[in-house]
Structure formats: C-alpha cells, structure tokens
Amino acid sequence: MRMVIAIKRLLIVCLFATLAHDCPAADGPGQRSILVLEDADFRSPFYSEIFAGIRTAAKENGQIHTVIYGESLDLARFPGPDYEESLLGHLKTKYAHRSIDVIVSIGVASARFLQGHKHDIWPAAPVVYGFVPDLPETRALFLPGTTAIFAKVSPAQILTAARAVVPDLTGVVLVGDAWKNPLIYGHWKQEFATTMPDLKIIDLSGIVLREVRERVGSLPPALQF
Numbered sequence: 001m002r003m004v005i006a007i008k009r010l011l012i013v014c015l016f017a018t019l020a021h022d023c024p025a026a027d028g029p030g031q032r033s034i035l036v037l038e039d040a041d042f043r044s045p046f047y048s049e050i051f052a053g054i055r056t057a058a059k060e061n062g063q064i065h066t067v068i069y070g071e072s073l074d075l076a077r078f079p080g081p082d083y084e085e086s087l088l089g090h091l092k093t094k095y096a097h098r099s100i101d102v103i104v105s106i107g108v109a110s111a112r113f114l115q116g117h118k119h120d121i122w123p124a125a126p127v128v129y130g131f132v133p134d135l136p137e138t139r140a141l142f143l144p145g146t147t148a149i150f151a152k153v154s155p156a157q158i159l160t161a162a163r164a165v166v167p168d169l170t171g172v173v174l175v176g177d178a179w180k181n182p183l184i185y186g187h188w189k190q191e192f193a194t195t196m197p198d199l200k201i202i203d204l205s206g207i208v209l210r211e212v213r214e215r216v217g218s219l220p221p222a223l224q225f
Contacts, residue, residue, distance in 0.1 A: 033067045034058065035100045035122070037114070039076060039107030047072075050106060050130070069098070075109040088117050100125045107131050111141040118143060155188050156195045163196075171200035173219065175212055 036054060038047050051070055058066035073087065100122050105111050111129055118127070127146040132138045134150040142148055162169055172192060192201050204215055 031065045031067065032101045033069065033099060034102050034104060035095075035125070036068065036070045036104045037106065037110045038070070038072055039109040040072065040074065047106065054104065069095075069100075073110055073113055075113065084113070084117075087113075088120065092121050095121060103127045105129045108133075108138060108141070111138065115141045115143060155191045159192065159196050159199075169199065171202060173202045173204055173216065175204050175216070 034054065036051055038050075040047060051068075055068055058068055071091065075084070103114070103118070103122060103125050105114055105127055107130075111132060114127060118125075127143055129142060129146060129148040132141075132148060132150060139148075159172070162172070174188070174192075192199065202219070204212055207215075
C-alpha cells in the first residue's frame with residue numbers, strides 16, 4: 001500500500017508540473033485533459049487506486065478544470081499484432097476530436113505501445129511513465145522529453161508483513177497468473193529465497209484453478225492459513 005501511495009504522489013507531482021507548461025486547452029478555455037493508459041484493468045485494486053489518486057488531485061486543483069480519460073489496453077491478455085492494430089484504430093477514432101494535454105502511462109506494456117504508436121495518435125502530448133523498473137530495457141522505451149517514475153516491487157516488504165501476521169511462518173505459496181511481466185515480477189522467486197532463506201517456496205502460479213485448489217488442499221497444515 002505504501003508503494004501505491006508513493007507512486008500516486010509522484011505521478012501527481014510530475015503530472016501537474018507537466019500541465020503547468022503552456023499546453024493548449026482541451027475543449028475550452030481553462031480546461032486541460034489527461035489520458036491514463038494502463039496495462040491491465042482499472043477495476044483491479046492497484047490500478048484503481050492510481051486512477052482515483054489522479055482524479056482526486058485533479059479535482060483539488062481548482063484553477064484548472066481537468067478532464068480525465070482512461071484506457072485499459074489489456075495487452076497481456078490479448079497479445080499480438082492483430083489486436084494491437086485494432087486497438088490503434090479504435091483509439092485513433094475515439095480521440096480524433098479530443099485534445100490530450102498529458103498522457104500517463106502505467107506499466108511496461110503501455111510504454112511499449114506508446115513507443116510504437118504515440119506519433120500516430122497523440123504526437124504532441126508529453127508522457128509521464130509510471131510503475132516501470134529502472135532497467136536499460138525500460139529506459140529504451142521512453143520517448144524524448146518525457147518523465148518516468150520508477151518503481152521496484154519488492155517481495156521483502158511482503159514477507160516482513162507476513163512475518164508480523166504469522167510469526168512462525170515456514171513457507172510461502174505463490175498463487176495466481178503466470179509471471180507474464182518478467183521485468184516487474186521475474187525476480188520475485190529469487191528474492192523470496194534470498195530475503196528469507198529458511199522459508200519453503202512453493203510456486204503454483206500459472207496453473208488452472210482446479211489444480212490450484214487440489215494442490216493447496218494437499219499442503220501441510222502449517223502452510224494452510
């Protein structure tokens with residue numbers, strides 16, 4: 001949660017610093033527009049918190065009325081050039097008559113999408129990148145004249161919190177989708193083992209729910225909580 005709050009605050013600071021420049025009005029005098037592009041789904045807790053933070057900060061800025069648009073690109077679930085081309089056509093049509101003053105890009109997939117297609121839709125809009133790791137691979141995605149808010153998701157903090165709740169913790173079971181974003185999560189299993197080498201790490205990620213239930217049901221009692 002602290003990481004989410006920190007990302008929100010940093011994004012908001014960079015976002016309104018960018019808006020403070022001489023940007024053309026979105027749809028009228030004294031009005032600005034922000035477009036938030038994110039990898040997954042605004043309905044998930046992490047992304048909805050970021051979007052809500054941007055929206056709250058925009059409302060608190062009484063001097064400028066800010067219109068906020070949001071797009072869930074969903075590139076992880078629908079990979080491939082055909083979907084990307086259809087997405088490009090959809091966005092070009094949707095925003096053909098909407099001026100965008102600032103783009104907030106959340107995640108690596110959104111950064112990749114903008115690198116390939118921003119000039120086709122929003123050539124003049126500055127970009128604030130958020131929730132990207134500080135790696136050469138991600139820095140290579142950034143367009144000139146943009147701002148980046150780097151984030152490192154650390155399992156060490158998660159394990160510390162787990163120890164506080166379960167002092168005699170002996171193992172960790174990783175359940176959920178496969179590691180589809182190796183730049184963000186690919187180091188987790190190694191960091192779990194490095195941070196607390198006495199823990200047993202069981203990786204059940206990327207398997208169907210039926211098998212997850214069977215495997216979790218057969219775990220030792222100490223690992224079922």
